[in-house]
Structures are given as C-alpha cells and as structure tokens.
Amino acid sequence: MKSTHTPTMKDVAARAGVSLGTVSKVINHIPVGEKNREKVNLAIKELGYKVNTYARGLKTQETKMIALIVPDTTNPFYARFTQYVEKKLYEKGYKLILCCANGIPEKEIGYLNLASQNKADGIIALTYTDVSSFIPAQIPIVSFDRYFENHPVPLVASDNFQGGFQGTKKLWELGCRRPVFIRFRSKFSSETDKRLEGYVAACKELNLPSDCLDLTDPPDIDASLKAYLEDHKDSRGKLTLDGIFANTDHQAYHAMKILNQMGYRIPEDVQILGFDGIRKYGIDDSALYVSSMCQPVEDLAYLCVEILLKKKEGGVVPSLSLLPVTYEYGGTTRQSNTPMQAYGASNEQQCKHLGI
Amino acid sequence: MKSTHTPTMKDVAARAGVSLGTVSKVINHIPVGEKNREKVNLAIKELGYKVNTYARGLKTQETKMIALIVPDTTNPFYARFTQYVEKKLYEKGYKLILCCANGIPEKEIGYLNLASQNKADGIIALTYTDVSSFIPAQIPIVSFDRYFENHPVPLVASDNFQGGFQGTKKLWELGCRRPVFIRFRSKFSSETDKRLEGYVAACKELNLPSDCLDLTDPPDIDASLKAYLEDHKDSRGKLTLDGIFANTDHQAYHAMKILNQMGYRIPEDVQILGFDGIRKYGIDDSALYVSSMCQPVEDLAYLCVEILLKKKEGGVVPSLSLLPVTYEYGGTTRQSNTPMQAYGASNEQQCKHLGI
DNA sequence: CTGTTAGCGCTTTCAC
DNA sequence: GTGAAAGCGCTAACAG
Numbered sequence: 119m120k121s122t123h124t125p126t127m128k129d130v131a132a133r134a135g136v137s138l139g140t141v142s143k144v145i146n147h148i149p150v151g152e153k154n155r156e157k158v159n160l161a162i163k164e165l166g167y168k169v170n171t172y173a174r175g176l177k178t179q180e181t182k183m184i185a186l187i188v189p190d191t192t193n194p195f196y197a198r199f200t201q202y203v204e205k206k207l208y209e210k211g212y213k214l215i216l217c218c219a220n221g222i223p224e225k226e227i228g229y230l231n232l233a234s235q236n237k238a239d240g241i242i243a244l245t246y247t248d249v250s251s252f253i254p255a256q257i258p259i260v261s262f263d264r265y266f267e268n269h270p271v272p273l274v275a276s277d278n279f280q281g282g283f284q285g286t287k288k289l290w291e292l293g294c295r296r297p298v299f300i301r302f303r304s305k306f307s308s309e310t311d312k313r314l315e316g317y318v319a320a321c322k323e324l325n326l327p328s329d330c331l332d333l334t335d336p337p338d339i340d341a342s343l344k345a346y347l348e349d350h351k352d353s354r355g356k357l358t359l360d361g362i363f364a365n366t367d368h369q370a371y372h373a374m375k376i377l378n379q380m381g382y383r384i385p386e387d388v389q390i391l392g393f394d395g396i397r398k399y400g401i402d403d404s405a406l407y408v409s410s411m412c413q414p415v416e417d418l419a420y421l422c423v424e425i426l427l428k429k430k431e432g433g434v435v436p437s438l439s440l441l442p443v444t445y446e447y448g449g450t451t452r453q454s455n456t457p458m459q460a461y462g463a464s465n466e467q468q469c470k471h472l473g474i
Numbered sequence: 475m476k477s478t479h480t481p482t483m484k485d486v487a488a489r490a491g492v493s494l495g496t497v498s499k500v501i502n503h504i505p506v507g508e509k510n511r512e513k514v515n516l517a518i519k520e521l522g523y524k525v526n527t528y529a530r531g532l533k534t535q536e537t538k539m540i541a542l543i544v545p546d547t548t549n550p551f552y553a554r555f556t557q558y559v560e561k562k563l564y565e566k567g568y569k570l571i572l573c574c575a576n577g578i579p580e581k582e583i584g585y586l587n588l589a590s591q592n593k594a595d596g597i598i599a600l601t602y603t604d605v606s607s608f609i610p611a612q613i614p615i616v617s618f619d620r621y622f623e624n625h626p627v628p629l630v631a632s633d634n635f636q637g638g639f640q641g642t643k644k645l646w647e648l649g650c651r652r653p654v655f656i657r658f659r660s661k662f663s664s665e666t667d668k669r670l671e672g673y674v675a676a677c678k679e680l681n682l683p684s685d686c687l688d689l690t691d692p693p694d695i696d697a698s699l700k701a702y703l704e705d706h707k708d709s710r711g712k713l714t715l716d717g718i719f720a721n722t723d724h725q726a727y728h729a730m731k732i733l734n735q736m737g738y739r740i741p742e743d744v745q746i747l748g749f750d751g752i753r754k755y756g757i758d759d760s761a762l763y764v765s766s767m768c769q770p771v772e773d774l775a776y777l778c779v780e781i782l783l784k785k786k787e788g789g790v791v792p793s794l795s796l797l798p799v800t801y802e803y804g805g806t807t808r809q810s811n812t813p814m815q816a817y818g819a820s821n822e823q824q825c826k827h828l829g830i
Numbered sequence: 831c832t833g834t835t836a837g838c839g840c841t842t843t844c845a846c
Numbered sequence: 847g848t849g850a851a852a853g854c855g856c857t858a859a860c861a862g
Contacts, residue, residue: 124590126855137833142857151831171593172531173855176838181528183571183593190557194755197553201546204574208581213593215539216572218560225564234480236839237527237539237569396755399550482839493849498841507847529839532854592855 125165134161145169175236184426185215185238187229189246194396195415196244199262202419203242210427212239223247233257240426243271248306258430260422264308272429274422274439275309278393281411281443282316285363285391288445290324292452294361294389297321299330300346300373301365302339313365313393329359339369343376360388367392370408374450385409390450393443406448414441481521490517501525531592540782541571541594543585545602550752551771552600555618558775559598566783568595579603589613596782599627604662614786616778620664628785630778630795631665632769637799638672641719641747641767644801646680648808650717650745653677655686656702656729657721658695669721669749685715695725699732716744723748726764730806741765746806749799762804770797 123129131141134157143150144158161167175181186203188196204214215238217229226249232238233254240258250266253259263275282299289297299317314330321328336342350358364370370392374384382388395412398405406412418441425435447453479485487497490513499506500514517523531537542559544552560570571594573585582605588594589610596614606622609615619631638655645653655673670686677684692698706714718733720726726748730740738744751768754761762768774797781791803809 128855138856139833139835139858140831143832146857149831154832168587168591170532170855171591172528172535172537173838174857175528176526176532176840176855177857179528179838191547191553191560192550192557192755194548194550194553197547197550200572201548201574204547204572205576208573213588214572216556216560216570217564218557220561231524232569235524235527399548399752484839494840495842495849495851496847499848502841505847510848526839529854530841532839532856533841535854 125167126170127167129165130158130161130167133165134158179236181237181239182211183213183215183238184423185217185229185232185241187217187219187226187241187243187245189219189221189244191216191218194399195394195413198397198415199244199419202416203423206420206423210423212427219245219247221247223249227252230254230259233259240430242422242426246304246306246308258426260426260429262418262422263310264306270437272425272435272437272439273309274418274425275441276413276418276443277440278310278312278443279316279319280440281393281413282313282318282363283320284316284443285393285411285445286317286320286326287324289361289363289389289391289451290320290326292361292385292389292454295326296359297326297329297361297363298350298359299328299332299363299365300343300369301330301332302336302342302369303332303334303365305334310365310393317363339372340376343373344380347376347380357382357388362388362390364390364392364408367394367396367406367408367410370410370450374408384450385452389452391445392448392450395443395446406446409448409451410446411443412446413443417441481523482526483523485521486514486517486523489521490514535592537593537595538567539569539571539594540779541573541585541588541597543573543575543582543597543599543601545575545577545600547572547574550755551750551769554753554771555600555775558772559779562776562779566779568783575601575603577603579605583608586610586615589615596786598778598782602660602662602664614782616782616785618774618778619666620662626793628781628791628793628795629665630774630781631797632774632799633796634666634668634799635672635675636796637749637767637769638669638674638719639676640672640799641749641801642673642676642682643680645717645719645745645747645807646676646682648717648741648745648810651682652715653682653685653717653719654706654715655684655688655719655721656699656725657686657688658692658698658725659688659690659721661690666721666749673719695728696732699729700736703732703736713738713744718744718746720746720748720764723750723752723762723764723766726766726806730764740806741808745808747801748804748806751799751802762802765804765807766802767799768802769799773797 127138127141131138136154140154141158144155184207191197191200207214219226226245230252233241242260244262245264250268253269259271261271261273265273299314301314318328331346333342352358362373364373370390374390377384377388384390390408392408392410395410396407421439429435483494483497487494492510496506496510497514500511540563544556547553547556563570575582582601586608589597598616600618601620606624609625615627617627617629621629655670657670674684687702689698708714718729720729726746730746733740733744740746746764748764748766751766752763777795785791
C-alpha cells in the first residue's frame with residue numbers, strides 16, 4: 119500500500135483490526151458492537167477515509183443524482199425553479215446534475231440517457247424541443263409543462279387553463295371590456311397552450327369577443343405587436359382594445375414597451391396582464407415586472423422532486439398534477455375598477471412602481 | 475438472465491459471440507477485427523446496451539463530473555456564470571453537478587467533499603463563507619473570486635483593482651469631482667475587496683478626496699444609505715457629492731432608488747456607477763440596470779473550466795488569473811462631460827432607457 | 831454480533 | 847487480434 123493511495127475500506131479494516139464487513143456496517147449505520155464501531159470510526163478519521171461512490175453505486179445501482187434539464191438558467195423563472203429543485207433534492211440526500219439545453223435537442227437527449235447509463239437515478243425534464251421518442255423506457259422521469267405523446271410520463275404544471283380563465287375574469291373586474299390575448303409560441307405544444315383556452319372560455323362566459331394575436335415563431339415579436347396595435351386604432355388614434363393578456367410576462371413586457379413607445383398610458387389606456395410571475399432580482403424579490411398570473415414556482419419544484427422520488431421507489435404517482443396560479447398586481451393593471459382620471463401622471467407612477 | 479434485466483457487457487459478448495474483452499475494446503475504440511466490431515455493434519444496438527458508468531468509474535477513477543458551488547442561482551450574475559460553465563463543460567464532455575450553497579457552510583463543505591468521494595473529478599467554487607480549511611487536499615479545484623488562505627488554490631477573478639481604478643477615472647472624466655464609494659460587504663474577504671482599493675488609488679492620483687461609506691453587514695442597507703445621504707447635503711439641500719461608485723450593481727440600484735425617492739436626478743445631480751454588469755433578462759440582453767464596470771462573465775466561466783481541467787491533467791496552472799472589466803453605459807452616468815441642462819426631463823429619459 | 835465471501839460491470843494485463 | 851482472468855471498492859448474504 120503506497121502512502122499516496124487514497125484509503126479504501128480495506129485500509130480502514132486493517133487499521134481498526136476488524137473485517138471489511140464490519141467497516142461496511144459502521145458506514146451504513148447497521149448495528150455493530152460499540153467497541154468496534156469506535157475503532158472503525160477512529161480509523162476512518164485517522165485515514166481520512168471516504169467511501170468510493172462508484173464502488174457503492176456498482177453494488178446498489180443508486181447514484182443519488184437527479185438530472186434536471188432546463189432550457190436556460192438565465193431565465194429567472196427557470197433559475198428559481200432550478201434553485202428550489204436543488205434545495206429539495208439536497209434535503210433528500212440527492213445531488214443535481216444540471217443541463218442547460220439551450221434548445222439543442224442532442225443535448226437534451228444526451229441527458230435523458232444519463233439515467234440509463236447509471237449516471238442518474240432519475241430525470242426532471244423541462245424541455246421545449248420534441249424529444250419524446252428518446253425517453254428511455256422504465257426510467258423515473260417527471261416532466262414539467264410538457265406532455266410527451268409517446269411515453270406517458272408524469273406531468274407537473276401550473277393550472278394554465280384556470281390561470282387563463284381567472285386572469286381574463288380579473289381583467290374584466292378591473293374594467294377591461296375589449297381584451298386581446300397575445301401569444302408568440304414555438305411550434306412545440308405544451309401545457310401552457312391551455313392559457314389561451316382558458317381565456318377563450320372566460321370570454322365566452324363574459325360575452326366578450328375573444329380577440330387574439332396568436333403567432334408561431336414570428337421573426338420579429340416587436341414588429342408583429344406594433345403592426346397589430348396600429349391595426350387596432352380608431353380614427354381618432356384611440357385603441358379599440360383596453361386590455362392585453364399576454365401568454366408570458368416576457369411578452370407582456372414587450373407589449374408594455376411598445377405601447378409606451380406609441381404613447382399610450384398603462385394601465386389607464388390599456389391594462390396589461392402577464393403570466394408566470396417573473397420577479398426582479400435583488401432589491402425587492404416580490405417586485406414583478408408586470409401584473410401577472412403567478413406560477414407557484416417553489417411548490418412546482420418541490421412537487422416534481424416528490425413525484426420523481428416516489429416513482430423511483432416504485433410508488434404510484436399521478437400522471438398529471440396541476441397547481442393553481444394566482445393573480446398579483448405588478449403595476450400594469452388598475453388597482454380597482456375606478457375612473458381612470460384618478461391616476462394622474464401615469465408614467466411617473468410606473469417609474470416609481472418599478473423602483474426606478 | 476431475466477428479460478427485464480438491463481443488458482451488460484456480458485450479454486453483448488454472448489450475443490455477438492465474442493469475449494468480454496473484445497466488447498470492451500469496441501466500446502473504447504481500441505482496434506478490433508472488422509468483423510467482430512460489426513457483430514458487437516449490432517449486438518449493442520439490438521440489446522440497447524449502455525455502459526454502466528459506475529463499473530467503468532470504479533476502474534478508471536473518472537466521473538466526468540465537475541461540481542460547481544455558487545451562492546445562489548437566482549442571482550443573474552451567478553446564473554450566467556453557471557450557464558457558461560455548464561456550456562463549456564458539456565463541450566469538453568463533462569457534466570455539471572450544481573450546488574446552490576445559499577450561505578449554508580455545511581452544504582458547501584458537503585460539495586467540496588464530492589471530489590474526494592469520487593463523485594466528481596473537480597470543483598469550481600464560488601463560495602462566500604469561510605470553508606478554506608475544509609478543502610480536500612490534492613483535489614482539482616478552482617476558486618472564483620475568493621482567496622483561500624490555508625489551501626492555495628488557483629484563483630480566477632476579474633481585475634477588481636483595475637476596475638475600481640478605471641471606474642473612478644471614468645467618473646472623473648464624466649465630470650464627477652466629489653465621488654463617494656459605497657460598499658456593504660460581508661465579513662468574509664474576497665477579491666472584490668480590491669475594488670475599493672482601486673478607487674482609493676485613483677482618487678489619490680486625481681487629487682480627489684476618497685470618501686467612502688463602507689459597512690460590514692449593515693442591518694438595513696437602505697436606511698444606512700439614506701442616513702449617509704442626508705448627512706451629505708449642504709444648507710440648501712444640495713448634495714455635497716456628485717458621484718456614487720457602488721461596490722456592486724445591486725448596491726448601485728439601491729442608491730438609485732433612494733436618490734430618486736429623495737428627489738435627486740440621475741445622472742444630472744448624481745452619477746451612479748455600479749460594478750458587475752448585471753443585465754436584465756429578456757427583452758434586450760444587453761440592457762444594464764445601471765452604468766457599470768462589467769465583469770466578463772463568459773470568459774471568466776470558460777477560464778475556470780480550462781484551468782480546472784488542465785490542473786486535473788496534472789498541468790501547471792496560474793495561481794491567479796485576472797480578467798479585465800469594462801465600463802458600460804447603463805443610464806446612470808452622463809454620456810459625456812456636457813452641461814447638465816442639455817438633458818431635460820431626466821426621469822423620462824431614465825424610463826425610456828430602461829425600456830419601460 | 832462478526833468475519834468470510836461472492837459478486838456488481840467493466841477495464842486491462844497477459845498469454846495465446 | 848482475441849479470450850481468459852484478475853481485480854477496482856464496496857455491499858449483502860451467509861456461516862460461525
């Protein structure tokens with residue numbers, strides 16, 4: 119045994135004067151004679167022994183690692199989701215392997231294979247490309263937001279339909295009578311598609327026209343938005359719509375920018391409601407960019423972990439779990455259905471609100 | 475052999491009618507007879523065989539995993555850093571194990587041990603608690619921003635001194651004559667402490683007083699800032715300072731908020747310069763929250779990975795690597811040293827600039 | 831309780 | 847080139 123050799127269980131056993139099995143038991147907290155346990159623990163400390171995860175994994179077929187596939191950690195929503203997933207996994211004794219797919223299908227597929235290569239015990243997938251056919255069978259996996267057609271995997275998501283429905287009703291309560299839903303989506307379908315459905319359903323119930331601007335992969339979001347808005351002015355330059363329900367906060371923020379550029383006041387002329395609940399970093403963690411139907415990120419993350427681990431243990435898990443979203447004021451909707459004159463200089467309000 | 479059993483090399487060997495060793499060679503791209511290679515590859519495909527990373531790792535003592543310890547992925551700076559580290563690692567064939575330490579020392583220590591447990595081949599540490607004494611010896615590790623006293627580990631950071639120095643000069647160029655440096659720091663020292671040193675050095679060279687508000691773990695940043703500013707008004711309510719160089723963008727943003735609340739105009743009355751280059755998510759990725767001395771996040775991340783991998787290969791690596799920061803305009807400094815009257819309504823400018 | 835032992839799946843000599 | 851065989855470090859079943 120060279121002195122530079124990292125100590126193995128054998129070394130510990132030798133030093134403690136016991137057998138391999140005894141050392142193993144001490145390490146795995148299996149009852150062992152008081153005296154031997156002490157000797158072993160001493161030897162472990164003296165040698166600076168650490169279990170070799172590979173050898174153990176080879177035996178137990180467990181890695182205590184879970185892979186998380188997200189499109190991009192730079193997105194604050196995913197960043198928070200990642201943070202909470204990691205937190206929960208840590209509490210449960212698991213480590214997180216992070217994959218920022220960045221829309222590269224091969225990358226997603228590579229990580230999906232991690233589990234079958236015994237590099238991970240399970241996968242939480244938040245993928246936006248279509249990799250359904252690459253999901254290894256018989257592997258613990260939970261999907262966030264995305265329904266896989268070929269391989270039925272447990273799906274966790276926000277209740278997007280209800281969010282769309284309730285958000286629309288909220289806008290109506292706040293005085294909006296000519297809403298429009300805007301959506302710029304990729305060609306891949308996901309649970310979030312239900313937002314628009316909720317909007318349409320609510321409009322029907324409220325006897326409102328369910329206008330919408332729904333584009334798939336438009337080359338230029340800003341231009342499309344602007345064109346749409348220009349198209350919806352009356353002869354005196356007043357908009358024929360008084361509320362925008364955007365498919366995401368991100369898109370809502372775009373709309374806000376364009377409307378400001380066009381000289382409209384928010385929320386006096388047009389109210390804007392987003393979806394997701396993206397929060398600004400730092401100063402005030404509860405500050406939203408726009409009024410929004412907020413997803414319960416923390417609970418969603420925890421639920422993903424819980425379902426994944428339960429499935430890994432062979433438990434039966436729901437194939438679909440929806441968590442409710444909640445409306446939160448973020449400066450771009452009215453605070454109540456009051457006459458708009460009360461608001462005064464709006465941009466100043468806006469700036470103040472946005473902490474600038 | 476049960477049919478539900480995941481196939482092993484043995485199964486492949488049996489099916490292909492060759493020996494274990496041959497299969498191993500095919501997998502590891504070691505020359506093998508044409509015919510056998512085909513047979514093996516066919517068997518692999520038919521069986522859906524995947525190498526078991528554990529068995530391999532047990533032999534090779536390589537995991538192809540690198541652990542990254544960051545305080546918090548929610549912070550956009552760390553989020554970007556994480557993203558780039560993951561990207562580079564992926565290119566190099568490594569996976570990322572993510573640890574969000576959240577200021578929990580035990581968590582950091584646990585991850586620092588990952589490498590000695592053969593769960594990771596190396597560690598990139600961006601830690602803010604003092605865990606220097608827990609760093610396992612003889613383990614590939616690279617530190618970002620933080621100098622470890624007991625264990626000399628390669629350190630990668632921005633050139634904070636130069637950043638402080640150049641930032642101060644920039645403020646001076648833009649007409650600032652009474653700067654103050656503000657800093658709210660934790661009790662742990664890091665490379666970023668050099669920012670203030672650079673500021674002081676520049677002030678000396680410029681024959682400026684090097685005022686500063688330097689607090690360690692203040693209970694309430696906003697209150698401290700406000701008190702300081704109230705203290706620095708002359709009898710007519712005019713501030714006796716005309717520039718704030720903040721230790722971080724975050725702190726700069728705080729200052730901006732307070733100054734706005736107090737009714738001062740930015741940058742007309744006071745210019746504000748931050749440090750880090752935190753960018754807003756989404757709309758326009760190049761949009762800063764404040765004018766800032768920007769860290770080259772991408773290059774920093776890549777450098778960490780490169781140094782780590784080189785060290786892992788036994789190469790000799792620099793004990794300290796500093797990358798330059800660059801000034802970028804972000805709305806809170808003057809665009810040139812022109813008379814301030816030219817600016818007109820400032821808040822509007824601000825709002826426009828900030829994309830609101 | 832404790833020690834012995836047979837592998838986990840793979841890589842890697844080493845003869846052939 | 848190829849196959850046989852010896853482990854890598856650990857766990858778990860079994861005998862004592």
